[in-house]
Amino acid sequence: MFGKKHPDYKEKKRSPMPPHPGPDADGVTRAMPREMWDGPHGDFLREIGVTPDDPSNVMPTQQSVQAKADKLIEDQKQFLARINGSLGEKVVPWAMIPWSIWQQSHAHFLMVALDFYPVHPFNTLLLPETERGEQAYGLPKHLGGIPAGLEDAANTMIGGIRKNFEQSHNDVTTQLQNGNLDALKKVDEYKGRAIGRVCVVAHELGKTTYGAEAFERHKQVWGETLGWPKL
Numbered sequence: 001m002f003g004k005k006h007p008d009y010k011e012k013k014r015s016p017m018p019p020h021p022g023p024d025a026d027g028v029t030r031a032m033p034r035e036m037w038d039g040p041h042g043d044f045l046r047e048i049g050v051t052p053d054d055p056s057n058v059m060p061t062q063q064s065v066q067a068k069a070d071k072l073i074e075d076q077k078q079f080l081a082r083i084n085g086s087l088g089e090k091v092v093p094w095a096m097i098p099w100s101i102w103q104q105s106h107a108h109f110l111m112v113a114l115d116f117y118p119v120h121p122f123n124t125l126l127l128p129e130t131e132r133g134e135q136a137y138g139l140p141k142h143l144g145g146i147p148a149g150l151e152d153a154a155n156t157m158i159g160g161i162r163k164n165f166e167q168s169h170n171d172v173t174t175q176l177q178n179g180n181l182d183a184l185k186k187v188d189e190y191k192g193r194a195i196g197r198v199c200v201v202a203h204e205l206g207k208t209t210y211g212a213e214a215f216e217r218h219k220q221v222w223g224e225t226l227g228w229p230k231l
Helices: 036-037 042-047 062-085 101-105 107-113 129-135 150-177 179-210 212-226
Strands: 093-094 124-128
Touching: 062 093, 062 107, 093 101, 101 107, 101 150, 107 150, 107 179, 124 129, 124 179, 124 212, 179 212
Parallel strands: none
Antiparallel strands: 093 124
């Protein structure tokens, strides 16, 4: 008896989101098109502080991703020029999660979903390029390459984070398609959590490669300059 519903009972359904119409009139493709702010969901979107042109709502293109990567690389070059201009011994960057990871299956996840690039300060060790620099800074010399096994380890760990993120993203997408816009509140939370985990992976790889003592020494010497937050 308790498992049956009254004949007159009607399930309350939320109105689903309309299918994505593609680029807006200005040629920009947005996750939630501009027209949604004029529709029944507009008040809710404004209430939670979302606007059509939020970076998180504008869907990146290959050109925009490449442009950002190029800018970050140039920013790093300028940063290193300033640093090395005041040092007696030159330091060079070493990416803890190797550059090759951004050229394989996790590239879209890292750069598009997380806005995380190989030159990200949190993925960077500044290491001396000479033995004299080793002595001056108390840091190991730049390896000049990727040690055996590091790429495989990075792929495995990033793959685990990606899988968890995609499951969460799919759950949010399903809820949005069913009209539950409250799910939008979780998007930044999931992204931030994934970025934090990628940063942890980067530092674990750094410790594995150069040793925990050397890593802590680097954090002491360069962490603040690179802008590393405390995890």
